[in-house]
Amino acid sequence: MIHVQHLTKTYDDLSRGKFVAVDRVSFTVRPGEIFGLLGPNGAGKTTVLRILSTVLAPTSGIASVSGYDVVADPAEVRRHIGFVSNNTAIYDRMTAWEMVEYFGRLHGMTKEHVNGRLETLFEQLRMNEFRDTPGAKMSTGMKQKVSIARAMVHDPPVLIFDEATLGLDVLVARNLLGVIRALRESGKCLIFSTHIMSEVERLCDRIAIMHRGKILDTGTLSELRARHDQHDFEELFFGLLSHHEQNETDAIPASSLAAGGVR
Numbered sequence: 001m002i003h004v005q006h007l008t009k010t011y012d013d014l015s016r017g018k019f020v021a022v023d024r025v026s027f028t029v030r031p032g033e034i035f036g037l038l039g040p041n042g043a044g045k046t047t048v049l050r051i052l053s054t055v056l057a058p059t060s061g062i063a064s065v066s067g068y069d070v071v072a073d074p075a076e077v078r079r080h081i082g083f084v085s086n087n088t089a090i091y092d093r094m095t096a097w098e099m100v101e102y103f104g105r106l107h108g109m110t111k112e113h114v115n116g117r118l119e120t121l122f123e124q125l126r127m128n129e130f131r132d133t134p135g136a137k138m139s140t141g142m143k144q145k146v147s148i149a150r151a152m153v154h155d156p157p158v159l160i161f162d163e164a165t166l167g168l169d170v171l172v173a174r175n176l177l178g179v180i181r182a183l184r185e186s187g188k189c190l191i192f193s194t195h196i197m198s199e200v201e202r203l204c205d206r207i208a209i210m211h212r213g214k215i216l217d218t219g220t221l222s223e224l225r226a227r228h229d230q231h232d233f234e235e236l237f238f239g240l241l242s243h244h245e246q247n248e249t250d251a252i253p254a255s256s257l258a259a260g261g262v263r
């Protein structure tokens, strides 16, 4: 279970001054559910996910994973979470098996425990045919599977996929979506962050549309379609974004516009 309430992150940025990257974001993700975080570049998705994985501290608000608060219990949060991104480093000289085993040992698993777990994982993710292949000789798809296995080695109940299909060809991306669906069937709690609308449409049980740090709307695909009276998801998405941009511009006082406050 993931619980996020009024989460806010402000950066001190040299050129922009105080910059609100995440603005009072709230959502809940339940076990057996894929929650889609959809937004254009810079929407704040990665910042939310970095806070959830305890890499970044929130400025205010609450975030918890399996009941553990990211600020008060970061070690417990890390035990309950796995993070898959598109830029996980793969060591050239380690084999697929050695790499995942290494991360299992970092999680404090015994050699026997980790080996048993790896047998299951390599079967589940169909990695046996390259278990002895070193990183330097792996294809992008193989590397992505190693990243997933790495994130799952300690069998966390919560898994986060941040732009995980970026750079993958259609076949590998399709396989990855299949793996994520299977994880949902096994009761995992999943966040899938992307800017690709079709992936969200095909995969996610509930969706949050994010733009400029805010969640503009959240719900199932059919709830969103009904609420905005729009069946075409792309139209719905861009309609929400442009409405939000218009509202933000309207909220800026004319004096600051005249003084060059908006670029």
Ligand SMILES: Nc1ncnc2c1ncn2[C@@H]1O[C@H](COP(=O)(O)OP(=O)(O)OP(=O)(O)O)[C@@H](O)[C@H]1O
Pocket: 011, 012, 013, 019, 021, 039, 040, 041, 042, 043, 044, 045, 046, 047, 048, 195
């Ligand atoms: N360390 C930082 N200092 C200042 N601003 C930052 C920092 N990290 C991120 N930002 C800004 O916060 C905003 C949100 O970034 P974030 O990476 O969370 O967005 P995103 O939705 O994941 O987009 P992308 O798909 O491009 O990664 C952006 O405007 C970004 O420039």
